[in-house]
Amino acid sequence: MSSTIASRRYAKALLDVAEEGGYVDQMVNDLDAVREVVAESRDLLTMLRSPVVNGDLKARILKEVFNGAVSGKTMLFFELLCRKKRAGLLADVIEEFSALRDERGGVVNVDVTSAVKLNDEQSRKLINGLSVYTGKKVRARLSLDEHLIGGVKVQIGDTILDNTVVHQLERLKHALGEEA
Incomplete structure (x- = not known):
């Protein structure tokens, strides 16, 4: 199973359980805190992805790092990932969790670049x-x-809406080049 599929499945299961239990907001806060720590600590991410470090040790390290910073339910999820030898997917699971939550909430992330x-x-x-x-x-x-x-460029997922002067000039150049 590819890591993307596995990450999405774990994220979906986590979101489903959090919704059923009514603690989605707590889980979001926990995972945001974990995301920040993992992003700042290359060593932690390397350890989580290492096949040499066994799952029990990974779980103990996560417990030590995040003890008191995340809820018990989040720690149980970390232990599950470690037990299933999927701790290396933690960062991806967090990203998938956020994407699924946005999807279910009818939220779309948009990048807007302007001059x-x-x-x-x-x-x-x-x-x-x-x-x-x-x-x-x-x-x-x-x-x-x-x-x-001048203008703006908007990216919505894989779709790019480019209404910039640079893009318009490129289109004009291309159009004039074809006519010549």
């Missing part, structure tokens, strides 16, 4: 328009790229 900083009204109008376009609540991550000259 200049958008003011609050522009951001609000753009987000509202994207919400209508997607039919979902939009969580936008705004960034700047001065090389765009």
